[in-house]
Amino acid sequence: MRNDAGPRPDPGEENVNVNVKPSARRRPSWVVPVLAATLAVCLGLGVAALTRVQRPDHGAEALTNSAAAPAVPVSAAEFVVDPMGPETVTGPNVGEVTCDADGKIRIATPVVQAQHDGVHLRWTTRAKRTNVGWDEGGTAVAAGTQDLVVAAEPAKLTLTCSVDGNETMSEAALEVVDPTGSWMGERTNLICAGGIGAASWAIAPSVASTRREAVEDLAASMGLSGRSLLAIGRAPIGYVGSAQQTWTIDSSTAIAGTAPVAYAISVRRLAADRFEASPNWICMRGNVPDTGEPTYAPQGTVPAETPDIVDVSCADGRLQASTTTVRARAEGVVFRSTSSKEWALNWETRNGAGSARPIGATGATLTEQITPGTARLSCSDDRSAFVDLRVVDPDGMYLGSDLSHVCPALSVFDTDAQGWGNTPREAAMDLARRDQPRRTAVVSRAPLGYVASQWPAWTLRYQDPTSPAQELKLEVATVVPNDAGEAHFVARPEYWCES
Numbered sequence: 001m002r003n004d005a006g007p008r009p010d011p012g013e014e015n016v017n018v019n020v021k022p023s024a025r026r027r028p029s030w031v032v033p034v035l036a037a038t039l040a041v042c043l044g045l046g047v048a049a050l051t052r053v054q055r056p057d058h059g060a061e062a063l064t065n066s067a068a069a070p071a072v073p074v075s076a077a078e079f080v081v082d083p084m085g086p087e088t089v090t091g092p093n094v095g096e097v098t099c100d101a102d103g104k105i106r107i108a109t110p111v112v113q114a115q116h117d118g119v120h121l122r123w124t125t126r127a128k129r130t131n132v133g134w135d136e137g138g139t140a141v142a143a144g145t146q147d148l149v150v151a152a153e154p155a156k157l158t159l160t161c162s163v164d165g166n167e168t169m170s171e172a173a174l175e176v177v178d179p180t181g182s183w184m185g186e187r188t189n190l191i192c193a194g195g196i197g198a199a200s201w202a203i204a205p206s207v208a209s210t211r212r213e214a215v216e217d218l219a220a221s222m223g224l225s226g227r228s229l230l231a232i233g234r235a236p237i238g239y240v241g242s243a244q245q246t247w248t249i250d251s252s253t254a255i256a257g258t259a260p261v262a263y264a265i266s267v268r269r270l271a272a273d274r275f276e277a278s279p280n281w282i283c284m285r286g287n288v289p290d291t292g293e294p295t296y297a298p299q300g301t302v303p304a305e306t307p308d309i310v311d312v313s314c315a316d317g318r319l320q321a322s323t324t325t326v327r328a329r330a331e332g333v334v335f336r337s338t339s340s341k342e343w344a345l346n347w348e349t350r351n352g353a354g355s356a357r358p359i360g361a362t363g364a365t366l367t368e369q370i371t372p373g374t375a376r377l378s379c380s381d382d383r384s385a386f387v388d389l390r391v392v393d394p395d396g397m398y399l400g401s402d403l404s405h406v407c408p409a410l411s412v413f414d415t416d417a418q419g420w421g422n423t424p425r426e427a428a429m430d431l432a433r434r435d436q437p438r439r440t441a442v443v444s445r446a447p448l449g450y451v452a453s454q455w456p457a458w459t460l461r462y463q464d465p466t467s468p469a470q471e472l473k474l475e476v477a478t479v480v481p482n483d484a485g486e487a488h489f490v491a492r493p494e495y496w497c498e499s
Contacts, residue, residue, distance in 0.1 A: 091111030093112070094121070094147075095112040095120065095121040099130045100126050101163070103130070103170050104170045105170040105172045107159065109174060112177070113176075113177055114177065114239065115182065115241075116182045116239060116240050116330075117149055117241035118238075119149065120147065121147070123141060125142070125143055125144065125145075127163040130142075131160075131161070131162045131164075132161055136151070137150070153183055154176045154183050156173050157175070158173045159173065159174070181424040183238075183239055184239070184444065184445035186444070190235060190237075191285065192284055196283055199279070203279055205278040206218040207276050208274075208277075209274065210275060211275045211394060212232070212302075212393065212394045212395070212396065214275045214277035215232055215247045216232060217277070218277045218278075219249045222249070222279070229250075229252075229296050230252050231248070232248070233247065233398070234246075234396035234397075236444065236445045240330060240452060241330070245267045247277070248263065250296075260285050262285055264279075264280045299393070302327065302392045312339075313339040314379035317385055319378055319385065321377060321387045326391055327394065328392065328395070330450060330451050331450055332367045332370065333391055335368065337359045337361060337362060337363065337364045337365070339362065340362060342359065344359070345357060345366060345368075345377065347377050347378075347389075348375065349371060349376075350373070350374065369453060370389075371401050372391045374389070397451055399445075399451060400449075417493055418431065419431025419434055419490070421487055424479040424491075426489070427487065427491040429443050432460045435475065436460075440462070441460050443460055458478075458491065461475075475493055476494050478492055
């Protein structure tokens with residue numbers, strides 16, 4: 001756990017390339033789905049159904065016929081990334097690329113570690129003008145040295161060079177690794193049981209002082225509020241800290257007789273304190289239970305001076321806090337002690353979550369996984385001596401907790417299966433290999449918890465190659481630090497997600 005009071009990273013996402021064209025219509029119109037039915041993680045504090053599935057320990061036997069593993073038909077085109085592993089963790093965090101005057105490319109760093117905002121590449125070019133490219137983009141640069149950040153997933157990355165007047169393009173590849181788990185996933189890392197579609201929009205982008213406020217304003221301009229507004233949150237797409245983010249607005253209002261939907265929203269920075277939110281594509285959800293109550297309360301404007309750390313102390317059983325509103329960081333909610341000796345900080349939320357953990361004397365910090373909203377703080381058995389703390393998340397640091405509106409039923413595993421690795425991603429991949437050794441798996445971050453949490457949740461998506469419908473089976477696993485043994489992290493399966 002990070003217990004420092006340093007600066008928080010600026011979160012972000014991979015830029016999703018979907019054509020969005022303006023039109024005179026006020027509501028989005030469904031177009032041919034651009035991807036087949038997909039499924040990502042569904043895990044929440046409140047679910048409509050929760051059952052237990054017992055299965056034996058996982059060795060060489062694959063779980064191929066379990067009734068606990070629901071299937072959703074998908075296209076094989078989604079499964080283009082196989083698990084890497086064991087994941088290489090050596091290599092610099094900046095790639096060195098040279099484009100000679102004749103356009104020939106040379107890569108000095110065959111392995112590059114991704115940073116929290118993407119893959120950093122330093123291009124040295126010799127020609128007056130050079131066209132440099134990568135798998136999903138490119139640009140023209142003048143002679144000299146250019147530092148570029150690319151939102152490329154951890155995998156093989158092909159780079160290219162060409163110069164004006166020479167039609168020949170030179171290419172070479174390097175391997176991107178992600179030992180810190182900063183890459184969350186591609187666009188398919190969402191729960192879209194009905195598919196993903198493009199749309200035409202007549203709604204102008206919204207601009208506000210924070211990312212969340214811009215998305216909330218956009219939801220209001222789309223007519224989504226009250227019972228029709230289920231959730232607004234950051235999507236687990238792209239890198240934790242890249243320049244743009246993808247958010248989702250979940251609505252209980254169906255489109256043209258289909259199931260309720262999530263509107264994918266692209267959020268980009270215009271200036272230091274100005275952000276623009278634009279509607280992008282549509283994610284068709286599964287069956288969503290109507291609770292009859294609104295589930296999302298807009299946070300509204302969050303002042304720029306809102307602190308991202310809470311100074312706390314305990315004297316005579318009464319807690320003192322420096323603020324009643326705190327801005328969440330990427331790793332959670334950070335507290336800093338101002339007491340002269342160690343003491344215990346207690347917190348609890350309205351949904352029953354809570355913790356009581358020791359915090360050291362003056363200067364010691366403690367990072368807690370408190371969901372955005374109101375938490376009650378105390379430091380003694382007398383819980384009537386409390387301070388209410390409002391946790392706000394204007395920057396998209398929190399991915400979610402209660403996803404019952406997209407995954408109404410979960411099956412709980414009763415197993416001792418585990419996976420091990422020196423990085424969280426490697427541990428999740430090892431679990432996939434052990435759990436389903438004869439299937440292709442795609443490993444991504446689950447839309448749960450804080451983006452830089454020490455206890456991230458992951459999804460293991462399996463394709464059954466023997467199924468005519470190419471079924472997709474989804475497993476949710478938690479990855480935690482390993483206190484014993486050589487591997488640094490251990491992954492444990494928790495749920496099958498049922499739509």
